[in-house]
Amino acid sequence: MDPLLATRLLEPAFLSKHIERKRQTDGARLLSSCIRDVDAPGYLSDLVGVTLTWDPPTGAPTRAILKVSHAGFGQLEWPFYDNIAQHLDCASIPTVFAGGIDEPTGRTWLLMEDLSASHERPSQAPLPPTLARSTSIVEALARFHAAGQKTDSWQATCPSLSDRLRTSAWLDAACERLFTEAGDALAPGTRETYARFLSRYPSLVDRAASMQGITLVHGDAHVWNWMLPRAGIPGTPKLIDWDAWQRGPGVWDLAYMMALQWDRGVRQRFENHLLDRYHAAAAACDMPGCSRQALQDDYRLAVLLHLRTPLARFERGMSAYVWWPQLTRTVQAVEDLRCLELLA
Secondary structure, three states, X not given: OOHHHHHHHOOHHHHHHHHHHHOOOOOOEXXXXXXXXXXXXOOOEEEEEEEEEEEOOOOOOOEEEEEEEOOOOOOOHHHXXXXXXXXXXXXXXXXXXXXXXXXXXXXXXXXXXXXXXXXXXXXXOOOOOOHHHHHHHHHHHHHHHHHHHOOOOOHHHOOEHHHHHHOOOOHHHHHHHHHHHHHHHOOOOHHXXXXXXXXXXXXXXXXXXXXXXXXXXXXXXXXXXXXXXXXXXXXXXXXXXXXXXXXXXXXXXXXXXXXXXXOHHHHHHHHHHHHHHHHHHHHHOOOOOOOHHHHHHHHHHHHHHOOHHHHHHHHOOOOHHHHHHHHHHHHHHHHHOOHHHHHO
8 A cells, every 4th residue: 555645544642533533533533543554455446454542441443444445446345334324224244444445546544444354255265165064144135135125225326237237338339349358268159149249238237127126235255255153153154345236136246256257167166055055145135025946047138237247347458358258258158058048
């Protein structure tokens, strides 16, 4: 992290003013906020641990994580924590003590609870978690989606997945550029799959608007954006990195988690079980009725529409380490689930 930026954000008078906007400090004065090492890697952000000292000691936070998004990323994360999270009855959302936009750089910053003592990543990416850990994640995801349906306070300011999907004038040109770059590394049938997908894309987006289970979705809910309670420590799975939240069907998060992120063999072994567990957890939360078959049908449509996601990441200039495996996995999932039958 840029030392000058960290010094500016952690200056005690500045930081305590922002903390007091979110929580009571009972008149305590922030004496210092010191950087410490923490095992919290960030792909599109810089993260450091922070130790806070107060006089007198109160219930104010003493350990935190400072997260600063890279330029061009993170714009939606602070609005989520500032305006939306407080209205959701969901234990999976981490606590944020302060945040805002750094004026000189335009970068989003957050001072968040430090979960390192109580929680851990479910596995070391890109190794998928065990089936048991993946089950706890999708059950927590269902509870989050249920919480989103039980309050409408977020809808007025929430971006819409349907609106984002309709922004598609760039798709054909991006697809051609990606295929040119990939060359004969493309698996047989990939070009035909995308040709059929793009030819029916507008009608697919229209169908997506009528999916069941419309709620608040995370948008980037891969398993490594979850923190799970450490062994022997009671707690709830926590979902981090809220830069892509939007209004859409819950299956969008499920398809993103499994079809884009997992190699074919893992997805084939885990997929049906996890969809079963998501459906059961959603029913236990009294989410409006959606049969297991309807969930399956909507999941297949979401997987098909996720063919757009690696193109979007390629178009944005992200690394081939991101978009290439996602393209390969999504095409395989489309084949396995016979998603192209939805174009008939």
